Amino acid sequence: MHNAIENRELIVLDGLGIRIQGTYHVPPSVLSHVALGQRSQGRTGVLFLNSLSLPRAASGDSAVRWADSIAERGYPSFRIDLPGLGDSGGSASTDLLDSINAGGFAPVAAAAAKELVDRFGLSGLVIFGHCAGSVSALYAAVASKEASGLILLDPYFHLPQAKRPRVREELSDWARRSKAGRLLSNTYDRARNFLLLLRGSALPGNANSQLLARWKQVAAAGLPILLLKAPGIKAHGSRPRVGEFDYTGHALKLAGRKSRVSVEFVEGADHSFANWDGREAVQRHIEEWLVSHFPLQDLNRSAKRAVPLRAGESQNDSRKSSTAPADLGCALEGR
């Protein structure tokens, strides 16, 4: 058994009191410097966190592919399993979603970021999270001096109901299956929209105020943030479903004018972003954003350049346009 192969190295972070298992995706230009005793000096790395209870490979092994491609571009990439998840030690909370929504993983993610920065001589780390992982990433960015940016895929700013009543599940299924159900669903949406209008800009009762405060803290301070959104259920483009509160719009307002938040709508992606159209689009967006915010300068001239957008392709739109499914296990389901 080997601990490392051509472009990957298995790492264990053991300075946290719990054995954290991870994978380091090594940039080609770093590989050539290892012989000279250098590691990743001065570079910005990317740290991937688990999405809910998924192992660090993520749905469809998408995190493996993204980390490989980011490393190919010259950015050291790390995927770790948080305590109790994947191959790491420790026990996860049995109220995992509630724990994540309260920032339960923030201390350990921040400590892991520090250990990685120290060990690999990085200038900082962009923390990457998807869905529940983006909530952990956001909390961790506040707790970590090493966080130099955030990549958030379909973050949510409400407190989702993990287990919906069975009757409601069946009603939703009927609404999706039948014409009558669809009509009823649309009427329900309009009723919710009316209530939303009455409420004005007030936050919904299930908003995660603690998380929104953390968002404001990092976004208003000018931390570079890339926020990628997949099409939602019955949503119209990047706008939310009728009757649903526009959390992204609200978050952008909170961030203020001096923020460095880029929001991209990834058409054709499903919520897991693991489908091929979604995966490729995410890869493209991340590479472009990293190059733009964290240029490698002459650290790795050998790193490949990001693939440019195709002619006629908008910065905000990806190539395919069908709405694809999401992951049932995701915290967003049931909102």
Added chain:
Amino acid sequence: MQTQVQPKQQLSERAGYFPVSGAHLYTVLHEVENPVARVLLVGPFASERHNSFLPWVRWARYLAEVDIEVLRYDYRGIGESTGVFEQMTYADWRQDVRLLSAWLEARAQRVPLVLHGLGLGAVLAGNAFDQGIGQGLLLWSPPANANQALRATLMRWVGLEQIFKFGDDRKTASDYIRELELGSSLEVDGYRWSVELWRESSSFTLPAALATEESAASAYERPVKIVRLTRDAAPLVKGGLVGYDDLKDFSWLYAPNREWIGAIASRSSQGVAHA
């Protein structure tokens, strides 16, 4: 609710890469100092790996707690292993089992090797056992062939997909199966299923003798245990809620199966003593 099975703090778990032709298999060895038996865990397929990951890892730790050394791994082209998924064949995955069994069996201190497969992994483990590998075989929810395993995976994925589609946009599992049978590849949960993967799945079968424990007992002189998992075992089988059911207490499943493996170890050590 608390997770019942707490691993010993000092248990050694070593992740590594095992070289095979054109790829590296990601492995985790739950190392034991004086093992009474060794178990090769042949896990579920593709996206099912992710769904069942936590109870599968906890099962490995549960075994290691009582000095049963465990090796678990990712199939070629899946998870942390390298290789391009859509280029892989059942022959590649069969070879993975053979190579890892040989590696595990060759470790110092000769003790019985038990193969344990779940879902498609049960078909792979069953075939290896039929070839004479291992002194015991444990199967959880073995399908009759790989096609049944693929259908189960497809059903789970279609169920999720339908949540986000309305009316005519909702495709059934039969619609997707028709596409595969007409020669189109299909993307399931981030994995591109090739037409060959689907076509060859019907002919990659569990050996007939492994249909029941009785038939296995008359065909092999080595012990075989077959467990049909119900929905209580979700997410090891279809059902449940990700993030919740994978953290629940599985000791009702783990305990009797660990006892069964322990009995193989005891019989083997008694045999050695008699000799």
